[in-house]
Amino acid sequence: MIVRIELTYKTPKGAETTFSSNEMSAKDALIIAEDIEKTGRAKRLMFADNSESSWTMKELKKYMKDIQTEPHHVSVYFDGGFNRETMQSGLGCAIYYEQSGKTYRVRKNARVDELESNNEAEYAALDLALKELERIGVHHLPVKFIGDSQVVINQLSGEWPCYEENLSRWADRIESEMERLGIKPDYESVSRKANREADQLASQALKDIEIMSTIEI
Structure with a gap:
């Protein structure tokens, strides 16, 4: 805070x-x-x-x-990948947070079939991260969201307009979820290299390698 x-x-x-x-x-x-x-x-x-x-x-x-007994100091890395040949998307997120004096990391990925572009996959990856935040009990807190998609980061932070109808629906959905959870987002755009962990999770999802883990670090 x-x-x-x-x-x-x-x-x-x-x-x-x-x-x-x-x-x-x-x-x-x-x-x-x-x-x-x-x-x-x-x-x-x-x-x-x-x-x-x-x-x-x-x-x-x-x-x-x-x-101290609830998740706090939360940072979220997210990434989405899209395979044009198979029309499949890989979503990945890595969440770092503190709770009861300890630091934890959650890794989660998923493969989905109904998306149409890489930008949609990026939004879907952020939506996946929000579901994980709700699962671990994050609410009414500032949260840093870190990604390498300038489209998603700049549209959600209000720097860029969102003209595509499908992306606008994703943005509305995500903002509605954040409002429901009381999350105050802070967006940060990074290079793909700096977002390597989430990128790898998305790539593993496209290879049908499912990851779901929570560890103390």
Whole structure:
């Protein structure tokens, strides 16, 4: 969770001013805020998240404690491949997350027959990842989605328009699922080399090699 510290500072002589910090992790913000409180000069100290919701220190501490037993710090790598000769698609995703003080990795792939292009396969791979996020209990969290499809990344982030009707349906479906799960997406476009793990999972799916694993790393 990313937050800003917002506080009203009061000097011993009664002068007051307000401050707003840079964005930082909630963990770091709590450490800094507790140090500020020791001065005894913070008249009002709050935290604001990316949705501009306000949190007291007590509320933020409780939230941070509660999420330790749920998946958090989630990153998703996704990739789709399409074979024009067979008209089959391979979908792959790798999900990294923390839970109860440990780090886990989920790998999942699938082969599907009803798609018509590589771009559709890329969207379908992201949809597959969303199903896995729901399965492991990810909800109401920011999630980083990493892929090598500039079409998917730029269309979903609003950088590019989506004119193709079939891709527009995929985008609407994915955005609806994210809204239902309370997921706040952060999209990152990377090279195919940097997305090698998801690419390999998609390629294995096209070879009819099914992968479904969860391990602690």
